[in-house]
Amino acid sequence: MKVKNRPNEIEIVIIEDEQDMLELLEYIFQKEGYRVTGFLSTDKVEQFLEEENPSILIVDRNLPKVDGADFVANLRKLGYAIPVIFLTAKDRDSDIIEGFDSGGDDYITKPFKPKELLARVSAVLKRSGISQYDKLKYRDIVIDCKSQDVMVGDAYVNLTNLEFKLLELFIKNSHQVLTRDFLRDAIWEDDGDFNDKTINVALSRLKKKIDPKEDKNYFTPIWGVGYKLT
Amino acid sequence: MKVKNRPNEIEIVIIEDEQDMLELLEYIFQKEGYRVTGFLSTDKVEQFLEEENPSILIVDRNLPKVDGADFVANLRKLGYAIPVIFLTAKDRDSDIIEGFDSGGDDYITKPFKPKELLARVSAVLKRSGISQYDKLKYRDIVIDCKSQDVMVGDAYVNLTNLEFKLLELFIKNSHQVLTRDFLRDAIWEDDGDFNDKTINVALSRLKKKIDPKEDKNYFTPIWGVGYKLT
DNA sequence: TTATTAAGATAACAATTTGATTACATTCAA
DNA sequence: TTGAATGTAATCAAATTGTTATCTTAATAA
Secondary structure, eight states, rough: OOOOOOOOEEEEEEOOOOOHHHHHHHHHHHHHTTTEEESSSSSHHHHHHHHOOOEEEEESOOSSSSSSHHHHHHHHHTOOOOEEEEEESSOOOOHHHHHHHHTSEEEEEEEEOOHHHHHHHHHHHHHTTGGGEEEETTTTEEEEEEEEEEEEEEEEEOOOOHHHHHHHHHHHHTTTEEEEHHHHHIOOOOOOOOTTTTHHHHHHHHHHHHOSSSSSOOEEEEEEEEEEEO | OOOOOTTTTEEEEEOOOOOHHHHHHHHHHHHHEEEEESSSSTTTHHHHHHHHOOOOOOOOSSSSBBBBHHHHHHHHHOOOOOOOEEEEOOOOOOHHHHHTTTTOSSEEESHHHSSHHHHHHHHHHHTTTOOOEEEEEEEEEEEEETTTEEEEEEEEEEEHHHHHHHHHHHHHHHOOOOEEEHIIIIIIIOOOOTTTTTHHHHHHHHHHOOTTTTSSSOOOTTTTTEEOOO
């Protein structure tokens, strides 16, 4: 299956007991570029939250064992502050109210329009200060500007601040030649005497960290001008 | 008599000209644990806002002298961003729209169900980032923002006020790099001269208390930038 | 093509900066 | 006034970054 160009790596957790509905939801969100983890019950969710750090929960209120709202209320009691959107077939006032009360950030009634669902998720994420633009992607590199985490393939790479700033700048200006002057102004804020080779060395170190096998050729030197990311 | 502002106790201001209704509203919110200040007119409200810092305004649109919506529009003009919910007996579209236009975050039509009112207040507060949940969790740390209790694993840890504020800030912004500048502004609100190392020392003390064996590595220093909780 | 030259890559070294920690001083609140 | 909390100074350790030197690569002209 073709994976659509992913603008972000925001992780969504869905709890929905109906297999068909769960698959539909997974499809909707994955198509939008979210990373989705689905659960048919609340059983393993708490454990999952311990280990991962998803950005939002989508919870069906009508789950077989526990009421979704109770489950979320319990999560809140335990200290989880993750945003929640409830899915519910009911639309009686009492249910909606209870949903909000137990710590939901929004709710959607089934049947729903996929677009509306996506819009609400988007709105809740925005309110929670989670932006899809915090993460930048380039080839197999994903950098998170808020955490300064860098993933190459599926491995974390430790970069220094200088290296991170460099990589960020290149990714934000990918496919453009960044001249040495530009780099100097942007990263080093020139202090008069500036050794030509400083940039070479800094880039060399960066290359070595994100591509230790030296077979990816992220950077192309433009002779006498600068570099570009390719 | 003025009661000292307790941290994390949410304060609600109600403006309602009918004495009975005001008392009912005060009762409803107080029962839910909110701190309530009621006004029979808009007269003293602005002065009150100068001094206190309530989390939300509940405003009747049909006030004797001024229209509630006009009053709120004026507040907005003055720069108050406090969330507002309108109470209104009217329900024609034009009124509702006017209410939103003048800076309301939600509205409720009388007669209302107490539960619905509470739910809407709750939702608006949540949208504004004001949480009524006082527990936050991060890995094996649970902090109670109200009592300032801190549990690590299953042991209570005694933190000083400064240490608690630091930990709370980091947990609320986990997985993000908090720069030294940010920390200084958020915790120390400093006045110019500020010893660089104050942050190091404060964090060092915090680390020692929540991780005396030094094997948990809650904090990762980002060299030359700040720290993040991981 | 080949020699020449300017630029790029990289390793090793050194300087500098920053972080951690301890001990001590000061402040603040009971 | 006293003790806890917090800021400051000093020391040590470690990480980052710039510099230098050497080698490699690419452009250019004879």
